[in-house]
Amino acid sequence: MKQYDHIKIEKKCPSSAITLRHGKQKLAEYNHKRIEIKWQRIWERKKLYKTVEPKSADTAKNNKCYILDMFPYPSGEGLHVGHPKGYIATDVYSRFKRMQGFNVLHPMGFDAFGLPAENYAIKNKIHPSVAVKKNIKRYKEQLEIIGLDYDWSREVDTTDPEYYRWTQWIFLQLFKKGLAYESNEPINWCPSCKTGLANEDLEDGKCERCSSVVEKKPIRQWVLRITDYADRLLKDIDSLNWPESIKESQRNWIGRSEGSEISFAVEFENGGKPGLVPVFTTRADTLFGATALVLSPEHPWVTLAIDENHKGVLKNAESVGQYVALSKKKTEIERTDAGKEKTGVKLDGVWAINPATKEKIPMFIADYVLADYGTGAVMAVPAHDERDWEFAKKYNIPIRCVIKDEKNYSDTNKENNCKLLKEVFDLSRKHDFIMVLVGGMARLAQSDKKFGLHSDVDVFVTQNGWKIIEKQLADRGFNSKLSTGEKTGSHFWKNHKAFWSDKDGVWLDLFLLEEENGIYFDTIIGKKFVWGNNSVLEDVRVDNFDFTVPNKDLLNSIYQNLSSGWIECFTGEGLLTYSDKFDGLNSKEAKKKITEFVGGKMVTKYKLRDWVFSRQRYWGEPIPLVHCEKCALSNPAGQGVVAVPEKDLPVKLPNVKSYEPTGTGESPLATISKWVNTKCPQCKGPAKRETNTMPQWAGSSWYYLRYMDSKNKKALVDPKKEKYWAPVDLYVGGTEHATRHLIYARFWHKFLYDIGVVSTSEPFTELKNQGLIMGEDGRKMSKRFGNVVNPDDVMATYGADTFRVYEMFMGPFEQSIAWSTQNMIGSRRFLERVWKLGCRFTDTKHETVDRGLEAGTFEIVLNKTIKKVGEDIQGFSFNTAISSLMILLNAMEKTVVTEEQMGVLLQLLAPFAPHMAEELWSAMGNKNSIHIATWPVFDPEKLVEEMVTIAVQINGKVRGQIIVSKDSTEEVVKNQAQGIPEVKKWIDRQQIKKVIYVQGRVVNIVM
């Protein structure tokens, strides 16, 4: 423990108010206020929690432990009791680690740039810098009374120029590496906050801050190329010890999808060939089923087709134009509501060519196709995509099934399918259709016994020379002779078909697929049937049958009926069918082969967008760039954007009176000509500063690095210190940062890793999320519900130690639980009992009372507790750690306890109730702080009692118990078990079949 020499508590305190006791002292009643303030002052004075790096460079790194809380954003409201839960947990953990001899880094700071602080300032008419100072002060006071072990000498504040100089520095490095670029693309614009926002700042298409519906607005902005890191951000998720839900959210957010880019040729009716439209698809295997090409309304091809110069290309350019205009007006929410009915407009006078089938297919525009994902155009495969399916039904696009569902052949399905088949037959009867079934009679005959299907079928075609079997024959029932000409070969046809048709060749298709274990419907519907050219059905032509055909309206109504009812679109993967030479391939292989076949390429796309990094607001880090017209002329590629030299950082945010957002797309900084007009660092001519500021998430994307070396004026962090402390061993905070802070920080960290500033590729190895504390009424704690509990009040009444113990005891750390003051009183009672017990050791000789608990048995309880508390703190199971401390206390109250044993209790309690533990520890005559005492070690020999209780079961039901020596042999235990009266009375009646003994646990007698 050498490294802590400097914090040994001295014998005399400089302040007369606080003297350390020499020897044992008599203690008064438990007065939490006096004790807590006293020790907080002493700890601060003694710098008990100050962290120092080891002096020699070769100190083993495995002795360090960097424990980090997500630093708070100090709002005007102050903390409620839910906020400190995570801080208390890391405090318990870090105290435990310190006692175990680790060199602990447990810092704290404040994040205060950005919209919330600025909006608060505007609302309350206080300058943000003043409001932030005030809020930080309040937060810090609130945190201090909890008795947390932060090393405040390392505090960071993201709005401090000495801090944001390095935020700006990182931006410059990104800029130099080409990862920051200027753009004028339309982005999310919050009309209320009057600024552009990143995708991550939205919640359901609304501004995350003020819940206003965002608009798309083209403004000049700075953007960071986070997508360059998408692949690495995704891949490295696997290596992180994070909650699965957070990892899943990040994977989801990054949204990698592998697919193909395939071009569709476009042709005009008049013969013109305007070129190719590329689509992105993850399902190239379904290309043969692509029966339309759908473009987003913003697609450049559409824009071109409806502009003045190309009038006449589209026959319906006007209605197309109207649709495009309508889409533009819609908000993001209206456009992306998946529940709403799909709309679109067919492009008349033009068609696309399916590159696989070479068929002409219709073209549409529809707003369900997103402009900014993939290529802004999709191939519609109605049979195998829900959205296309829905769209196709509405606009009468052919639906063609090209994938067989392999998985769907279970017995239950077979039964269901037969029921469905029956339904179809009933339908055909009702509407006077003719039912034709092709092939598969053997199978059908079997199913038929149950459902009596055959009598409904009018015409059968078998494989034996494609004979048409008359209905009469069918009526007589099937036999194997009829259905299988030869028994050897496969008599299960790959595809079977039942269909209706009219003479015009308008078909209502029903595919019946059959495999070894059943028949089922694959898909139906399609106004025009295309024969697969591999099928046995090739020889079956409509001319072979003499149909009586109902009218088309009726056909249509059945079509509707069927399509809305039991027919489903199959979106899974399977084996290909009706796909020419690719038939029988599985989806996975087919994706590659078909892409290759049509000259496409395999590509990877991400949902993640580049990070819109500028805000048209005052309260943020100025972006350290200048715009110089002269430099733009001499070097057009650079567009006149010049980086502020590193030595001139920080570019300080000017202190101004008026900072309200302008709403013009310009930051309020633009109006401060004194600040804006500057000298170009390159050509020394006149230039203008960049007036956009950075988003709220900038400062928090790297703050954990600054704690390692918070005062460094020369570098963001000293590489030596970084090497020692990195990475953060344990990071604790709320789940709300899953797709914001935690992605941004990983991105910046990886960038800093690439340029050699940090030594690890990931910033946070382990992450834990605390569950919320709800109001006493079970609702989320909020001013609105009037159920907010103020921690200051709680601690004034019950004490910080009680508060801490309760928050850790209330339930599993990750779980949300409602606050209960009543339950908290239980924790207070526990501490009072510890106090009472402790007092017996402080004045004269200790005298706990023997109330019948044997010393040996107690030893075992004590050792078990040492083991369990250590394991539970390590595993963040604080509730069970405290529960076992309660069990220990219960035992201590029933036996004679030694001073040393009392000390162990205090040490185990110290992380949870640091003030009380310290007070009693000190009062018992210890000179050094309990928080730097060595964590107790348990004796493995003393974990099991000599005599163990074993349950005796009869047929698995507990009937009695026996107490045996822990070393008893199996035979002895079994015999003893059969000897007890509760068991005897059962045994007497019946024969014993078997006796099972589980070592030290249970005997089960089977009758």
Next chain:
RNA sequence: GCUCGAGUGGCGGAAUUGGUAUACGCGCCAGACUUAAAAUCUGUUGACCGCAAGGUCGUGUGGGUUCGAUUCCCACCUCGAGCACCA
């Protein structure tokens, strides 16, 4: 709709390489102390039947595997969280 997580007394919760379900705490009830109350201490407390001995049921529901299932398997229901027209 998709993904993930969770369903245990009056309440928060404990226990899962399958082995005495309800630890610990809260509340309730009874007793001690008190003129009384609060506080504190002691004891009881899963449900049902029974005077009792004792028995039956019981970890969301229904099945299954097993000598034995809160724990494993299948199907379903409910709640919570996240994502959601991403082709």
